[in-house]
Amino acid sequence: MSTRTPETVTEHTFYLNLGPQHPSTHGVLRLFVKLDGEYVMEVDPIIGYGHRGHEKMAESHFYEQFLPNTPRMDYLSGMLFNHAYVAAVEKMTGIKPPPRAEYIRVVCAELNRVASHLMWLGAYLMDLGGVTPFFYAFDDRENILDILDRVSGSRLTYNYCRFGGVARDVDDTFIGATRDFIKRLRGRWKDYNNLVTKNVIFIHRTRDVGVIDKDIALRFGCTGPVLRAAGVPYDVRRVEPYSVYSELDFEIPTGVNGDALDRYMIRLREMEQSLRIIEQALDRLPGGPIRTPTPNKVRPPKGDYYFAAESARGALGYYIVSDGSEYPYRLKVRVPSYGNLQTLTEVLPGTLVADTICILGSIDIVVPEIDR
Amino acid sequence: MNAAWHYLVGTLGPDLARIILGLVGILVLVQLNAVFLVWLERKVAGHIQARLGPMEVGPHGILQTIVDGIKLVSKELITPRHVDRKLFVLAPIVVFLPAMVGLVVIPFSRHLQVRDLNVGLLLIFAFSSFNVLAILMGGWAANNKYSLMGAIRSVAQNVAYEIPLLLTVVSVLLWSDSLRMSSIVNSQAQVWNVVWMPVAALIFMICATAETNRAPFDIPEAESELVGGFHTEYSGMRFALFFLAEYSNIFIEAAVATTLFFGGWRGPLLPGVVWFFLKTYALIFVVMWVRWTFPRLRFDQLMNFCWKILIPAALIHLVVYAGILELVK
Numbered sequence: 001m002s003t004r005t006p007e008t009v010t011e012h013t014f015y016l017n018l019g020p021q022h023p024s025t026h027g028v029l030r031l032f033v034k035l036d037g038e039y040v041m042e043v044d045p046i047i048g049y050g051h052r053g054h055e056k057m058a059e060s061h062f063y064e065q066f067l068p069n070t071p072r073m074d075y076l077s078g079m080l081f082n083h084a085y086v087a088a089v090e091k092m093t094g095i096k097p098p099p100r101a102e103y104i105r106v107v108c109a110e111l112n113r114v115a116s117h118l119m120w121l122g123a124y125l126m127d128l129g130g131v132t133p134f135f136y137a138f139d140d141r142e143n144i145l146d147i148l149d150r151v152s153g154s155r156l157t158y159n160y161c162r163f164g165g166v167a168r169d170v171d172d173t174f175i176g177a178t179r180d181f182i183k184r185l186r187g188r189w190k191d192y193n194n195l196v197t198k199n200v201i202f203i204h205r206t207r208d209v210g211v212i213d214k215d216i217a218l219r220f221g222c223t224g225p226v227l228r229a230a231g232v233p234y235d236v237r238r239v240e241p242y243s244v245y246s247e248l249d250f251e252i253p254t255g256v257n258g259d260a261l262d263r264y265m266i267r268l269r270e271m272e273q274s275l276r277i278i279e280q281a282l283d284r285l286p287g288g289p290i291r292t293p294t295p296n297k298v299r300p301p302k303g304d305y306y307f308a309a310e311s312a313r314g315a316l317g318y319y320i321v322s323d324g325s326e327y328p329y330r331l332k333v334r335v336p337s338y339g340n341l342q343t344l345t346e347v348l349p350g351t352l353v354a355d356t357i358c359i360l361g362s363i364d365i366v367v368p369e370i371d372r
Numbered sequence: 373m374n375a376a377w378h379y380l381v382g383t384l385g386p387d388l389a390r391i392i393l394g395l396v397g398i399l400v401l402v403q404l405n406a407v408f409l410v411w412l413e414r415k416v417a418g419h420i421q422a423r424l425g426p427m428e429v430g431p432h433g434i435l436q437t438i439v440d441g442i443k444l445v446s447k448e449l450i451t452p453r454h455v456d457r458k459l460f461v462l463a464p465i466v467v468f469l470p471a472m473v474g475l476v477v478i479p480f481s482r483h484l485q486v487r488d489l490n491v492g493l494l495l496i497f498a499f500s501s502f503n504v505l506a507i508l509m510g511g512w513a514a515n516n517k518y519s520l521m522g523a524i525r526s527v528a529q530n531v532a533y534e535i536p537l538l539l540t541v542v543s544v545l546l547w548s549d550s551l552r553m554s555s556i557v558n559s560q561a562q563v564w565n566v567v568w569m570p571v572a573a574l575i576f577m578i579c580a581t582a583e584t585n586r587a588p589f590d591i592p593e594a595e596s597e598l599v600g601g602f603h604t605e606y607s608g609m610r611f612a613l614f615f616l617a618e619y620s621n622i623f624i625e626a627a628v629a630t631t632l633f634f635g636g637w638r639g640p641l642l643p644g645v646v647w648f649f650l651k652t653y654a655l656i657f658v659v660m661w662v663r664w665t666f667p668r669l670r671f672d673q674l675m676n677f678c679w680k681i682l683i684p685a686a687l688i689h690l691v692v693y694a695g696i697l698e699l700v701k
Contacts, residue, residue, distance in 0.1 A: 014517070016517050023599060024597065038521070038671060128667040128668060129588065129666075129668025130665075130666060130668070131664065132417075132420055132421050132664050132665060134421075135422055135423060136421075139422060195665075199667065201588055201669055204669070204670075204673055205667060205669070205673075352670060352672065354597050355670065
């Protein structure tokens with residue numbers, strides 16, 4: 001990496017807009033980059049192109065009516081956003097879902113996390129110029145989409161959870177397909193390792209590139225794999241357990257350097273841990289109802305509530321202010337990508353344009369989640 | 373066929389007839405080869421990526437490229453307002469020059485060669501540099517930041533990789549004593565050069581891949597970084613010309629590699645021309661295989677690889693090989 005630092009504008013200074021239409025900005029993100037030759041001197045991430053006013057929309061909808069909005073914020077981990085919102089409202093109202101519903105939610109949420117990481121894996125390698133892993137990852141991801149499609153009726157924006165349970169029960173076909181998928185994906189690790197992890201060009205491109213150390217990560221409020229790659233074992237599922245995560249056995253993988261290679265390894269290991277969680281949840285899946293009866297309109301008692309969950313990208317929080325009516329007075333979503341993205345301003349200066357794409361990809365942002 | 377040939381020679385004289393036939397033959401070969409290679413690349417990529425590739429148009433999609441070509445030809449030629457018009461229009465034409473000239477001296481079989489110049493190899497490498505010129509012209513004229521960066525990268529990369537490329541070629545020349553393509557093939561009558569100098573063959577193939585801007589060295593058109601690289605602003609048939617030229621250049625590089633290291637058209641049983649195309653397409657397949665397996669190098673890594681590894685390796689190889697040759701002779 002170069003040691004060049006932001007200086008004054010010279011005749012070599014070059015301004016480049018990476019985005020909002022660019023193959024590697026993963027949505028409509030715009031990076032305003034100040035370049036000296038191919039070296040980045042300054043970067044300014046400009047967000048807001050995908051703003052749809054989800055939070056404002058919540059204020060004029062019943063609590064139930066906001067459900068379909070949640071998976072549309074982060075379209076790659078919709079089930080996790082959906083689950084977190086439902087759990088948040090359940091915390092406010094004191095509704096207790098039956099244990100079967102909790103386990104089904106965890107299975108679906110973890111499946112979604114694996115799908116999100118697989119999607120990231122393919123897209124990241126595509127950013128680095130390797131097209132082939134993309135198809136392998138999508139091939140695997142397709143299985144998850146089919147499985148989740150079976151229970152939720154959608155392939156991407158799952159609106160599956162309900163206050164006090166889930167919309168539909170799972171059947172033996174679902175469980176069988178999930179177990180088959182776990183076996184299949186475990187068999188694929190060898191392919192991924194041979195094709196990507198051991199690839200000398202891949203290692204050269206990612207090792208010591210985009211180092212987000214503990215200090216930067218904590219200052220910018222990073223969470224998820226970005227923080228864990230820096231060596232901080234922070235995972236909401238473990239730190240503030242929700243749902244039935246406290247009953248399940250899984251590890252929190254952490255990295256050492258916080259470079260792009262670490263973030264890649266963390267996500268691979270997280271997928272394996274997710275598979276473990278799914279296996280345990282399926283083994284323990286209790287019988288019984290999938291939904292506790294709830295009133296048609298929930299009216300949480302007056303007050304401020306915050307509920308955190310772990311999305312595929314980090315800590316996801318719903319902050320809801322209730323005035324006792326059937327509408328939320330204010331709903332704020334704390335998304336992980338926002339903090340993670342801001343580290344670019346600190347990490348990018350001094351790197352090359354090619355590294356910019358590599359680092360941006362390794363952080364794994366979903367722009368509509370930031371813009372909401 | 374024979375009657376037509378005699379008629380042509382009779383009316384035009386042997387030299388003019390040869391020129392016209394050669395020109396027509398080269399044009400046909402360039403087009404057919406590009407059509408075939410585009411199809412082959414999509415099939416190879418498809419099967420490597422656990423899918424089938426084109427299947428709809430013709431058996432196994434063999435006609436897909438032709439249909440795509442018709443679509444590209446029928447598209448409007450868009451010239452953005454802010455471009456340097458002359459250079460912008462000229463660049464896709466210039467890019468075809470090395471492909472056309474290079475084929476003149478390549479011996480497809482013992483007799484099938486348009487002109488057996490005594491500086492054949494020099495001609496190919498002299499004209500292959502036009503490729504860089506065209507990319508620079510296109511990138512500069514497009515007046516687009518991504519295009520410019522792609523063009524700058526391309527020039528730096530091509531200039532650097534030409535050095536080890538030519539150093540390995542010198543090793544071959546020490547053995548053949550001639551720049552004449554047919555002499556180079558004849559010098560391998562007993563043993564192919566690749567047996568004596570596998571390192572040179574490897575370095576040559578790496579550099580040739582870099583020269584043709586193929587992955588993992590496709591930095592000038594790195595899609596995920598520079599959108600389309602130097603051809604960002606090109607569309608329609610002008611884009612297609614860049615595209616076709618890329619495949620023609622791959623063919624030339626593979627054909628030169630076949631001639632230099634793999635005995636050219638020499639081989640048992642089958643006619644020479646069959647052997648020549650077999651070897652050439654086998655090499656092209658390897659290049660495609662590499663492209664769909666590896667991610668892209670970073671620009672500084674690419675340059676370091678050339679200056680710190682390939683050039684010293686090629687130099688040492690040249691010296692050692694020359695020494696051995698001196699002892700043997």
